[in-house]
Amino acid sequence: MSDIPANLKYTKSHEWIELLDDGTVKIGITDHAQELLGDMVFVEVPEVGSAVSVGEECAVVESVKAASDVYSPVTGEVVAVNEELADSPDLVNHHPYGDGWIMQVKLTEEGELEELMDADAYGAAVAEEEH
Protein backbone atom coordinates (compact mmCIF):
# COMPACT_ATOMS: atom_id res chain seq x y z
CA MET A 1 0.00 0.00 0.00
CA SER A 2 1.27 3.45 -0.80
CA ASP A 3 1.85 6.15 1.78
CA ILE A 4 -0.87 8.85 2.14
CA PRO A 5 -0.01 11.36 4.93
CA ALA A 6 -3.03 12.62 6.82
CA ASN A 7 -1.89 16.27 6.94
CA LEU A 8 -1.94 16.81 3.16
CA LYS A 9 -4.61 17.50 0.57
CA TYR A 10 -4.87 15.59 -2.71
CA THR A 11 -6.18 15.67 -6.25
CA LYS A 12 -7.67 12.91 -8.34
CA SER A 13 -4.72 13.29 -10.72
CA HIS A 14 -2.34 12.29 -7.89
CA GLU A 15 -0.84 15.61 -6.80
CA TRP A 16 -0.46 16.46 -3.11
CA ILE A 17 -0.73 19.92 -1.56
CA GLU A 18 0.70 21.09 1.74
CA LEU A 19 -0.52 24.35 3.25
CA LEU A 20 2.49 26.16 4.76
CA ASP A 21 2.42 28.62 7.66
CA ASP A 22 3.01 31.60 5.37
CA GLY A 23 -0.14 30.77 3.42
CA THR A 24 1.67 29.42 0.35
CA VAL A 25 1.33 25.79 -0.73
CA LYS A 26 3.87 23.16 -1.63
CA ILE A 27 2.99 20.73 -4.41
CA GLY A 28 4.30 17.35 -5.50
CA ILE A 29 3.10 13.99 -6.76
CA THR A 30 1.93 11.21 -4.47
CA ASP A 31 3.69 8.02 -3.48
CA HIS A 32 1.09 6.11 -5.47
CA ALA A 33 1.87 8.19 -8.59
CA GLN A 34 5.63 7.71 -8.37
CA GLU A 35 5.09 3.98 -7.86
CA LEU A 36 2.99 3.77 -11.00
CA LEU A 37 5.47 5.78 -13.06
CA GLY A 38 8.65 4.03 -11.94
CA ASP A 39 12.17 5.44 -11.71
CA MET A 40 12.22 9.18 -12.46
CA VAL A 41 14.85 10.39 -14.90
CA PHE A 42 13.81 14.00 -15.53
CA VAL A 43 11.48 16.58 -14.03
CA GLU A 44 10.55 19.72 -15.95
CA VAL A 45 9.57 22.36 -13.40
CA PRO A 46 7.84 25.68 -14.17
CA GLU A 47 9.65 29.00 -14.01
CA VAL A 48 9.60 30.93 -10.77
CA GLY A 49 7.24 33.86 -11.22
CA SER A 50 5.03 32.10 -13.76
CA ALA A 51 1.30 31.86 -13.28
CA VAL A 52 -0.44 28.52 -12.85
CA SER A 53 -4.15 27.75 -13.08
CA VAL A 54 -6.11 25.06 -11.37
CA GLY A 55 -6.30 21.88 -13.46
CA GLU A 56 -3.70 23.02 -15.98
CA GLU A 57 -0.38 21.40 -16.80
CA CYS A 58 2.39 22.99 -14.75
CA ALA A 59 5.22 20.44 -14.78
CA VAL A 60 6.24 17.18 -16.44
CA VAL A 61 7.67 14.16 -14.69
CA GLU A 62 9.52 11.75 -16.94
CA SER A 63 10.17 8.24 -15.72
CA VAL A 64 11.95 5.38 -17.44
CA LYS A 65 8.51 4.48 -18.74
CA ALA A 66 6.84 7.65 -19.94
CA ALA A 67 6.33 11.40 -19.64
CA SER A 68 3.42 12.48 -17.45
CA ASP A 69 1.92 15.89 -16.93
CA VAL A 70 1.56 17.34 -13.46
CA TYR A 71 -1.60 19.42 -13.10
CA SER A 72 -1.69 22.40 -10.82
CA PRO A 73 -4.16 21.80 -7.99
CA VAL A 74 -4.52 25.55 -7.44
CA THR A 75 -4.38 28.93 -9.15
CA GLY A 76 -1.58 31.34 -8.29
CA GLU A 77 2.02 32.31 -8.82
CA VAL A 78 5.00 29.99 -8.61
CA VAL A 79 7.26 31.37 -5.87
CA ALA A 80 9.80 28.54 -5.72
CA VAL A 81 10.69 25.33 -7.54
CA ASN A 82 12.74 22.38 -6.40
CA GLU A 83 16.13 22.96 -8.04
CA GLU A 84 17.47 19.70 -6.60
CA LEU A 85 15.36 17.73 -9.06
CA ALA A 86 17.59 18.80 -11.95
CA ASP A 87 20.36 16.52 -10.72
CA SER A 88 18.33 14.12 -8.60
CA PRO A 89 14.95 13.38 -10.17
CA ASP A 90 14.90 10.19 -8.09
CA LEU A 91 14.02 12.33 -5.05
CA VAL A 92 10.46 12.07 -6.36
CA ASN A 93 10.68 8.28 -5.97
CA HIS A 94 12.39 8.18 -2.62
CA HIS A 95 10.80 11.17 -0.85
CA PRO A 96 7.62 12.05 -2.76
CA TYR A 97 6.24 14.12 0.16
CA GLY A 98 9.56 15.61 1.28
CA ASP A 99 12.67 16.38 -0.76
CA GLY A 100 10.82 15.31 -3.90
CA TRP A 101 8.46 18.30 -3.86
CA ILE A 102 8.06 20.08 -7.20
CA MET A 103 6.90 23.68 -6.70
CA GLN A 104 5.64 26.21 -4.20
CA VAL A 105 2.71 28.44 -5.14
CA LYS A 106 1.22 31.64 -3.72
CA LEU A 107 -2.53 31.22 -3.96
CA THR A 108 -4.82 33.72 -5.56
CA GLU A 109 -7.99 31.66 -5.08
CA GLU A 110 -7.99 30.49 -1.45
CA GLY A 111 -11.35 28.78 -1.89
CA GLU A 112 -9.80 26.19 -4.22
CA LEU A 113 -8.30 24.39 -1.23
CA GLU A 114 -11.80 23.42 -0.16
CA GLU A 115 -12.25 21.48 -3.40
CA LEU A 116 -9.31 19.16 -2.70
CA MET A 117 -9.55 15.68 -1.23
CA ASP A 118 -8.38 14.76 2.22
CA ALA A 119 -6.26 11.67 2.86
CA ASP A 120 -9.25 9.38 3.41
CA ALA A 121 -10.96 10.45 0.21
CA TYR A 122 -7.74 10.10 -1.78
CA GLY A 123 -7.06 6.67 -0.26
CA ALA A 124 -10.53 5.58 -1.36
CA ALA A 125 -9.94 6.94 -4.88
CA VAL A 126 -6.66 5.03 -5.16
CA ALA A 127 -8.27 1.84 -3.87
CA GLU A 128 -11.03 2.20 -6.44
CA GLU A 129 -8.51 2.74 -9.24
CA GLU A 130 -6.79 -0.49 -8.32
CA HIS A 131 -9.98 -2.51 -8.74
Place this chain on the structure above:
Amino acid sequence: MPNNTPLYDQHVACGGKMVDFAGWDMPLNYGSQLEEHHAVRQDAGMFDVSHMTVVDLKGKQVKAFLQKLLANDVARLKDSGKALYSCMLKEDGGVIDDLIVYYLDEQHFRMVVNAATHDKDMAWIEQQAAAFDLSTTERTDLAMIAVQGPNGRDKAQAVMTPAQADAAAALKIFFAVDIDGLFIARTGYTGEDGYEIMVPAAQAGEMWKQLLEQGVRPCGLGARDSLRLEAGMNLYGADMDEGISPLEAGLNWTIAWEPVERDFTGRQALEAQREQGGLRKFVGLVLQDKGVLRAHQTVTLNGEAVGETSSGGFSPTLGKSIALARVSASVGDECQVEVRGKHLACKVVKPPFARNGKVCVELD
Protein backbone atom coordinates in the same frame (compact mmCIF):
# COMPACT_ATOMS: atom_id res chain seq x y z
CA MET B 1 -7.07 -14.02 -19.90
CA PRO B 2 -3.37 -13.38 -20.47
CA ASN B 3 -0.95 -16.28 -20.81
CA ASN B 4 1.47 -17.03 -18.03
CA THR B 5 4.97 -18.34 -18.63
CA PRO B 6 6.23 -21.29 -16.53
CA LEU B 7 8.05 -18.65 -14.43
CA TYR B 8 4.96 -16.65 -13.47
CA ASP B 9 5.04 -17.77 -9.82
CA GLN B 10 8.70 -16.78 -9.58
CA HIS B 11 7.92 -13.28 -10.84
CA VAL B 12 5.23 -12.84 -8.23
CA ALA B 13 7.53 -14.21 -5.51
CA CYS B 14 10.24 -11.73 -6.60
CA GLY B 15 7.82 -8.78 -6.41
CA GLY B 16 7.46 -8.38 -10.16
CA LYS B 17 5.19 -5.59 -11.32
CA MET B 18 3.18 -7.53 -13.88
CA VAL B 19 1.92 -6.01 -17.11
CA ASP B 20 0.32 -7.34 -20.26
CA PHE B 21 2.81 -7.80 -23.09
CA ALA B 22 1.44 -9.25 -26.33
CA GLY B 23 -1.05 -11.33 -24.37
CA TRP B 24 1.48 -12.46 -21.78
CA ASP B 25 1.48 -11.39 -18.15
CA MET B 26 5.13 -10.31 -17.83
CA PRO B 27 7.21 -8.42 -15.24
CA LEU B 28 7.86 -4.77 -16.16
CA ASN B 29 10.29 -4.50 -13.27
CA TYR B 30 10.82 -5.88 -9.79
CA GLY B 31 11.05 -2.49 -8.10
CA SER B 32 13.64 -0.45 -9.94
CA GLN B 33 14.31 -0.62 -13.67
CA LEU B 34 17.45 1.50 -13.25
CA GLU B 35 18.98 -0.85 -10.70
CA GLU B 36 18.14 -3.84 -12.87
CA HIS B 37 19.76 -2.15 -15.84
CA HIS B 38 22.97 -1.44 -13.92
CA ALA B 39 23.03 -5.00 -12.54
CA VAL B 40 23.23 -6.34 -16.11
CA ARG B 41 25.93 -3.87 -17.21
CA GLN B 42 28.02 -4.44 -14.07
CA ASP B 43 27.24 -7.89 -12.69
CA ALA B 44 24.48 -10.31 -13.72
CA GLY B 45 20.76 -10.17 -14.35
CA MET B 46 18.16 -12.60 -15.66
CA PHE B 47 15.11 -12.21 -17.85
CA ASP B 48 12.21 -14.54 -18.45
CA VAL B 49 11.98 -14.75 -22.23
CA SER B 50 9.77 -17.83 -22.26
CA HIS B 51 7.09 -15.86 -24.09
CA MET B 52 9.23 -15.86 -27.23
CA THR B 53 8.43 -18.42 -29.90
CA VAL B 54 10.84 -21.31 -30.38
CA VAL B 55 10.35 -23.32 -33.57
CA ASP B 56 12.22 -26.44 -34.63
CA LEU B 57 12.54 -26.95 -38.37
CA LYS B 58 13.46 -30.44 -39.48
CA GLY B 59 13.67 -32.21 -42.80
CA LYS B 60 15.57 -32.74 -46.00
CA GLN B 61 14.79 -29.32 -47.46
CA VAL B 62 15.07 -27.20 -44.34
CA LYS B 63 18.22 -25.43 -45.51
CA ALA B 64 16.78 -24.62 -48.93
CA PHE B 65 13.63 -23.36 -47.21
CA LEU B 66 15.53 -21.01 -44.88
CA GLN B 67 17.62 -19.72 -47.78
CA LYS B 68 14.35 -18.64 -49.36
CA LEU B 69 12.64 -17.43 -46.16
CA LEU B 70 15.46 -15.33 -44.66
CA ALA B 71 17.34 -12.28 -45.90
CA ASN B 72 20.50 -13.53 -44.24
CA ASP B 73 22.00 -16.74 -45.58
CA VAL B 74 22.02 -19.88 -43.44
CA ALA B 75 24.73 -21.25 -45.73
CA ARG B 76 27.03 -19.10 -43.60
CA LEU B 77 26.40 -21.54 -40.78
CA LYS B 78 29.00 -24.27 -41.07
CA ASP B 79 29.54 -25.38 -37.47
CA SER B 80 26.90 -27.05 -35.35
CA GLY B 81 25.36 -24.68 -32.84
CA LYS B 82 26.22 -21.50 -34.76
CA ALA B 83 23.57 -18.76 -34.64
CA LEU B 84 22.56 -16.17 -37.21
CA TYR B 85 20.48 -13.01 -36.86
CA SER B 86 18.16 -12.34 -39.76
CA CYS B 87 15.03 -10.60 -40.96
CA MET B 88 12.12 -12.40 -42.54
CA LEU B 89 10.79 -10.19 -45.33
CA LYS B 90 7.64 -9.76 -47.35
CA GLU B 91 7.89 -9.71 -51.13
CA ASP B 92 7.85 -5.90 -51.00
CA GLY B 93 10.83 -5.85 -48.63
CA GLY B 94 8.90 -4.94 -45.46
CA VAL B 95 10.04 -6.75 -42.32
CA ILE B 96 7.70 -9.46 -41.04
CA ASP B 97 9.96 -10.11 -38.05
CA ASP B 98 13.57 -10.34 -36.93
CA LEU B 99 14.84 -13.58 -35.46
CA ILE B 100 17.71 -15.80 -34.48
CA VAL B 101 18.25 -19.11 -36.22
CA TYR B 102 20.53 -21.82 -34.84
CA TYR B 103 22.11 -24.44 -37.08
CA LEU B 104 22.11 -27.83 -35.38
CA ASP B 105 22.68 -30.07 -38.39
CA GLU B 106 21.88 -30.09 -42.12
CA GLN B 107 18.34 -31.24 -41.39
CA HIS B 108 17.65 -29.44 -38.13
CA PHE B 109 17.54 -25.71 -37.44
CA ARG B 110 15.97 -23.91 -34.46
CA MET B 111 14.45 -20.46 -34.79
CA VAL B 112 13.46 -17.93 -32.12
CA VAL B 113 10.96 -15.27 -33.20
CA ASN B 114 9.18 -12.51 -31.29
CA ALA B 115 6.23 -13.11 -28.99
CA ALA B 116 4.22 -10.15 -30.24
CA THR B 117 4.35 -11.44 -33.83
CA HIS B 118 3.72 -15.12 -33.01
CA ASP B 119 0.50 -15.61 -34.96
CA LYS B 120 1.49 -13.90 -38.20
CA ASP B 121 4.99 -15.40 -38.09
CA MET B 122 3.70 -18.93 -37.69
CA ALA B 123 1.11 -18.42 -40.42
CA TRP B 124 3.76 -17.06 -42.79
CA ILE B 125 6.26 -19.80 -42.00
CA GLU B 126 3.67 -22.56 -42.46
CA GLN B 127 2.51 -21.06 -45.71
CA GLN B 128 6.02 -20.71 -47.11
CA ALA B 129 7.03 -24.15 -45.86
CA ALA B 130 4.25 -25.92 -47.74
CA ALA B 131 6.38 -26.14 -50.89
CA PHE B 132 9.28 -27.77 -49.05
CA ASP B 133 9.88 -31.14 -47.44
CA LEU B 134 10.16 -30.25 -43.76
CA SER B 135 8.27 -30.19 -40.49
CA THR B 136 7.81 -27.28 -38.09
CA THR B 137 7.31 -27.82 -34.37
CA GLU B 138 6.68 -25.10 -31.84
CA ARG B 139 8.56 -25.86 -28.65
CA THR B 140 5.99 -24.70 -26.14
CA ASP B 141 7.44 -27.31 -23.78
CA LEU B 142 10.50 -25.11 -23.26
CA ALA B 143 10.94 -22.09 -21.03
CA MET B 144 13.78 -19.65 -21.68
CA ILE B 145 15.89 -17.67 -19.23
CA ALA B 146 18.43 -15.09 -20.43
CA VAL B 147 21.29 -14.65 -17.96
CA GLN B 148 23.22 -11.55 -18.97
CA GLY B 149 26.08 -9.47 -17.65
CA PRO B 150 29.85 -9.69 -17.12
CA ASN B 151 29.36 -12.26 -14.35
CA GLY B 152 26.38 -13.90 -16.00
CA ARG B 153 28.19 -16.83 -17.55
CA ASP B 154 30.01 -17.81 -14.34
CA LYS B 155 26.86 -17.57 -12.26
CA ALA B 156 24.81 -19.54 -14.79
CA GLN B 157 27.44 -22.27 -15.00
CA ALA B 158 27.15 -22.68 -11.22
CA VAL B 159 23.57 -23.96 -11.59
CA MET B 160 24.41 -26.49 -14.33
CA THR B 161 25.71 -30.06 -14.14
CA PRO B 162 29.51 -30.30 -14.54
CA ALA B 163 29.11 -31.55 -18.12
CA GLN B 164 26.71 -28.72 -19.01
CA ALA B 165 28.92 -26.14 -17.34
CA ASP B 166 31.97 -27.34 -19.27
CA ALA B 167 30.09 -27.23 -22.56
CA ALA B 168 28.72 -23.76 -21.73
CA ALA B 169 32.16 -22.48 -20.75
CA ALA B 170 33.56 -23.68 -24.08
CA LEU B 171 30.92 -21.89 -26.19
CA LYS B 172 32.15 -19.16 -28.50
CA ILE B 173 30.07 -16.02 -28.92
CA PHE B 174 26.90 -16.66 -30.97
CA PHE B 175 27.07 -20.42 -30.54
CA ALA B 176 24.73 -22.81 -28.77
CA VAL B 177 24.91 -26.35 -27.44
CA ASP B 178 22.15 -28.84 -26.67
CA ILE B 179 23.27 -30.90 -23.70
CA ASP B 180 21.41 -33.14 -21.23
CA GLY B 181 18.10 -31.35 -21.56
CA LEU B 182 19.38 -27.77 -21.73
CA PHE B 183 19.84 -25.71 -24.87
CA ILE B 184 22.48 -23.16 -23.91
CA ALA B 185 23.20 -20.27 -26.29
CA ARG B 186 25.83 -17.57 -25.89
CA THR B 187 23.49 -14.94 -27.25
CA GLY B 188 21.39 -12.11 -25.84
CA TYR B 189 19.66 -8.79 -26.30
CA THR B 190 21.54 -6.56 -23.88
CA GLY B 191 24.99 -5.87 -25.31
CA GLU B 192 26.54 -7.92 -22.52
CA ASP B 193 28.00 -11.40 -22.53
CA GLY B 194 25.80 -14.18 -21.20
CA TYR B 195 23.53 -17.05 -22.13
CA GLU B 196 20.01 -17.63 -23.27
CA ILE B 197 19.05 -20.97 -21.77
CA MET B 198 16.14 -23.08 -22.94
CA VAL B 199 15.01 -25.39 -20.19
CA PRO B 200 12.05 -27.80 -19.93
CA ALA B 201 9.12 -25.81 -18.53
CA ALA B 202 8.80 -28.03 -15.46
CA GLN B 203 12.40 -27.31 -14.42
CA ALA B 204 12.41 -23.57 -15.12
CA GLY B 205 11.23 -22.46 -11.67
CA GLU B 206 13.95 -24.46 -9.95
CA MET B 207 16.63 -23.02 -12.23
CA TRP B 208 15.34 -19.48 -11.58
CA LYS B 209 15.58 -20.03 -7.82
CA GLN B 210 19.10 -21.41 -8.11
CA LEU B 211 20.15 -18.42 -10.20
CA LEU B 212 18.68 -16.14 -7.52
CA GLU B 213 20.86 -17.92 -4.96
CA GLN B 214 23.87 -17.19 -7.15
CA GLY B 215 23.06 -13.49 -6.91
CA VAL B 216 21.61 -13.10 -10.40
CA ARG B 217 19.14 -10.21 -10.27
CA PRO B 218 15.67 -10.63 -11.81
CA CYS B 219 15.15 -8.00 -14.52
CA GLY B 220 11.94 -7.00 -16.26
CA LEU B 221 10.85 -5.83 -19.68
CA GLY B 222 11.75 -2.24 -18.82
CA ALA B 223 15.43 -2.96 -18.30
CA ARG B 224 15.40 -5.29 -21.28
CA ASP B 225 14.30 -2.37 -23.46
CA SER B 226 16.78 0.18 -22.08
CA LEU B 227 19.64 -2.33 -22.36
CA ARG B 228 18.87 -3.25 -25.96
CA LEU B 229 18.48 0.43 -26.85
CA GLU B 230 21.91 1.27 -25.41
CA ALA B 231 23.33 -1.74 -27.27
CA GLY B 232 21.89 -0.34 -30.52
CA MET B 233 19.74 -3.39 -31.10
CA ASN B 234 16.52 -2.94 -33.01
CA LEU B 235 13.11 -3.64 -31.52
CA TYR B 236 10.58 -5.10 -33.92
CA GLY B 237 7.43 -3.02 -34.09
CA ALA B 238 9.31 0.12 -33.09
CA ASP B 239 12.46 0.40 -35.19
CA MET B 240 11.16 -1.64 -38.11
CA ASP B 241 7.96 -3.31 -39.20
CA GLU B 242 6.15 -4.42 -42.34
CA GLY B 243 6.16 -0.87 -43.67
CA ILE B 244 9.89 -0.35 -43.21
CA SER B 245 12.73 -1.67 -45.31
CA PRO B 246 15.70 -3.18 -43.46
CA LEU B 247 17.81 -0.81 -45.58
CA GLU B 248 16.26 2.07 -43.62
CA ALA B 249 16.53 0.32 -40.25
CA GLY B 250 20.29 -0.09 -39.98
CA LEU B 251 20.00 -3.74 -40.95
CA ASN B 252 21.99 -3.78 -44.19
CA TRP B 253 24.56 -5.96 -42.45
CA THR B 254 21.97 -8.70 -42.01
CA ILE B 255 21.24 -9.02 -45.73
CA ALA B 256 23.34 -11.57 -47.60
CA TRP B 257 23.46 -10.19 -51.15
CA GLU B 258 25.93 -12.89 -52.19
CA PRO B 259 25.51 -15.31 -53.83
CA VAL B 260 23.45 -13.25 -56.28
CA GLU B 261 21.50 -16.28 -57.45
CA ARG B 262 19.99 -16.87 -53.99
CA ASP B 263 16.44 -15.66 -54.50
CA PHE B 264 15.27 -14.91 -50.95
CA THR B 265 11.83 -13.42 -50.41
CA GLY B 266 12.06 -9.65 -50.68
CA ARG B 267 15.31 -9.63 -52.62
CA GLN B 268 13.94 -7.98 -55.74
CA ALA B 269 12.28 -5.23 -53.75
CA LEU B 270 15.46 -4.49 -51.80
CA GLU B 271 17.55 -4.45 -54.97
CA ALA B 272 15.13 -1.97 -56.51
CA GLN B 273 15.29 0.24 -53.39
CA ARG B 274 19.08 0.12 -53.44
CA GLU B 275 19.09 1.00 -57.13
CA GLN B 276 16.68 3.88 -56.67
CA GLY B 277 18.60 5.41 -53.75
CA GLY B 278 17.36 8.30 -51.62
CA LEU B 279 17.01 6.03 -48.61
CA ARG B 280 16.82 7.48 -45.14
CA LYS B 281 19.58 6.54 -42.77
CA PHE B 282 19.20 4.97 -39.35
CA VAL B 283 21.23 6.74 -36.69
CA GLY B 284 21.72 7.08 -32.98
CA LEU B 285 20.98 10.34 -31.15
CA VAL B 286 22.40 11.53 -27.85
CA LEU B 287 20.43 14.36 -26.26
CA GLN B 288 22.68 17.27 -25.28
CA ASP B 289 19.96 19.26 -23.53
CA LYS B 290 17.98 18.18 -20.48
CA GLY B 291 14.95 16.03 -21.17
CA VAL B 292 14.02 12.61 -22.46
CA LEU B 293 13.74 11.42 -26.05
CA ARG B 294 10.89 9.04 -26.82
CA ALA B 295 9.67 7.15 -29.88
CA HIS B 296 7.77 9.07 -32.60
CA GLN B 297 9.28 12.48 -31.93
CA THR B 298 10.14 14.67 -34.90
CA VAL B 299 13.79 15.15 -35.79
CA THR B 300 14.50 18.63 -37.12
CA LEU B 301 17.36 20.54 -38.67
CA ASN B 302 17.03 24.30 -38.22
CA GLY B 303 13.31 23.96 -37.76
CA GLU B 304 12.70 21.71 -40.75
CA ALA B 305 11.48 18.13 -40.18
CA VAL B 306 14.09 15.62 -41.38
CA GLY B 307 13.03 12.42 -39.66
CA GLU B 308 11.53 10.65 -36.68
CA THR B 309 12.74 8.75 -33.64
CA SER B 310 11.74 5.09 -33.60
CA SER B 311 12.90 4.28 -30.05
CA GLY B 312 14.02 6.54 -27.25
CA GLY B 313 14.54 6.75 -23.56
CA PHE B 314 16.94 7.47 -20.76
CA SER B 315 20.27 5.68 -20.94
CA PRO B 316 21.33 4.74 -17.42
CA THR B 317 24.90 3.98 -18.55
CA LEU B 318 25.36 7.33 -20.31
CA GLY B 319 23.29 9.31 -17.82
CA LYS B 320 21.68 11.01 -20.81
CA SER B 321 18.76 10.38 -23.06
CA ILE B 322 19.30 8.49 -26.32
CA ALA B 323 17.25 7.49 -29.33
CA LEU B 324 17.31 5.59 -32.59
CA ALA B 325 16.00 7.61 -35.51
CA ARG B 326 15.34 7.42 -39.22
CA VAL B 327 16.51 10.63 -40.85
CA SER B 328 17.19 12.06 -44.28
CA ALA B 329 20.65 11.31 -45.66
CA SER B 330 21.52 15.01 -45.43
CA VAL B 331 21.70 14.97 -41.63
CA GLY B 332 25.24 15.40 -40.35
CA ASP B 333 26.73 15.37 -36.84
CA GLU B 334 24.01 17.40 -35.17
CA CYS B 335 20.25 17.74 -35.26
CA GLN B 336 17.36 18.66 -33.00
CA VAL B 337 14.39 16.72 -31.69
CA GLU B 338 11.09 18.39 -30.98
CA VAL B 339 9.89 17.71 -27.45
CA ARG B 340 6.80 19.55 -26.22
CA GLY B 341 7.34 22.38 -28.67
CA LYS B 342 11.04 22.85 -27.96
CA HIS B 343 13.82 21.86 -30.33
CA LEU B 344 16.38 20.04 -28.18
CA ALA B 345 19.98 19.69 -29.37
CA CYS B 346 21.18 16.18 -30.22
CA LYS B 347 24.42 14.70 -31.35
CA VAL B 348 24.19 12.17 -34.17
CA VAL B 349 26.17 8.99 -33.46
CA LYS B 350 26.61 5.48 -34.77
CA PRO B 351 25.07 2.94 -32.38
CA PRO B 352 25.80 1.10 -30.12
CA PHE B 353 25.73 3.65 -27.30
CA ALA B 354 26.98 1.22 -24.65
CA ARG B 355 28.08 -2.39 -24.60
CA ASN B 356 30.12 -4.62 -22.33
CA GLY B 357 29.79 -2.22 -19.42
CA LYS B 358 31.26 0.71 -21.34
CA VAL B 359 30.06 3.80 -23.13
CA CYS B 360 30.79 3.43 -26.87
CA VAL B 361 30.12 6.97 -28.11
CA GLU B 362 31.83 10.34 -27.56
CA LEU B 363 29.59 12.27 -25.20
CA ASP B 364 30.95 15.81 -25.66
